[in-house]
Amino acid sequence: MKTVCKPDKCTGCTACVNICPHNAISIQDTMISLNAVIDEDKCINCNACEKVCHVNHPVTKVEPMKWYQGWCEDSDIRSSSSSGGVAAALERAFVNGGGYVCSCMYSKGEFIYSVTNRLEDVENFKGSKYVKSNPSGVYKEIKTLLRQGNKVLFVGLPCHAAAVRKYVGEKYEENLFVADLICHGSPSQKLLKLFLEQHNKSSVSVQNVEFRKNNKFCLSCDDKYIAQKECLDKYTMGFLNALFYTENCYECQYASKERISDITLGDSWGSSMPAQEQSKGISLILVQTEKGGQLLKDSNVELFDVDVENAVSNNHQLRHPSVKTDKRGYFFAGLKKGKKIDLLVRKCYPKSSFKQWIKGLLIKLHIK
């Protein structure tokens, strides 16, 4: 099997798939790892795939110039976003200024990236999707818009943000604005689909999937919780424990405070802001470039100082990638044998599962 980058290091960004003039590349997704596989019968050895790959040729990282915490001034946007709603504030301001935004949304059973210059579409981008989204197809669209003189803001996972910068190249960089997320790691979409199917939710008939509501982690489909309101379902438990990300995430080159973007957004974990504000969601904001600073200035965002050391110590993704757990082998071996995700996660985390079960029971009995 000939692959574009080293085996199992692929992030599934699909830049190589999109640049190949002979459709010779496909992403092999085993849920454990991703690989961009080259069909040698179709390949003409032009090397375009190897060159565009951000794993083979990393994008330069820079230290943030400024650190803030804050939130979107519009309370509706803040409450319907995952943390402080800063992403939505940047996106709305960008569209209002005549630009295009590319970010992630749920469409027909899949988390894809989409490009728009309409405020009503930007609404669909709100919320963290704890899954590896699919950017296939957007690279060409972004480059064409930039070539035509438009401004484009990309908001997404750091590995996809790096891929966009590689694909676009230096020539069109001026009008490209890049915001990346602090990222814990992400599972394959196949795993999420399987989990939903095991809960009798066909990903095609479900209209909306949410991973976080009112600043709480829990998976819901069309406003119905998979577990119980306020309780962790087993997908979220596995996600938060770094049980089943794709292999590349455990060696993520973007898990540091040096970033490849103009601006970085995350959660302001460990914030000393009043508890009332914390419960509404507070974003952590890292500004790397003048362009990133301008984006923030133009947006409807309330900003505050943040203790950088504290922010970094409360967010390991700014220091190192998530650490692979020894339960991962057990999980995927069980999955291969056809065991249910609920059962496997429960066996991996018996104590947390029991606590969640008790919590659910108390809620049902109206004791909690």
Ligand SMILES: Cc1cc2nc3c(=O)[nH]c(=O)nc-3n(C[C@H](O)[C@H](O)[C@H](O)COP(=O)(O)OP(=O)(O)OC[C@H]3O[C@@H](n4cnc5c(N)ncnc54)[C@H](O)[C@@H]3O)c2cc1C
């Ligand atoms: C897989 C993943 C892991 C994360 N891990 C951490 C972490 O360890 N520490 C931390 O501080 N923050 C983490 N975050 C970021 C956090 O969840 C919030 O997205 C961030 O704080 C911004 O919040 P917000 O309220 O401003 O915007 P949100 O409402 O969260 O919107 C975020 C923006 O990012 C886009 N987006 C969301 N999910 C995806 C996705 N899967 N692929 C591409 N684009 C996406 C949305 O479309 C939207 O434009 C993670 C996010 C994801 C998706």
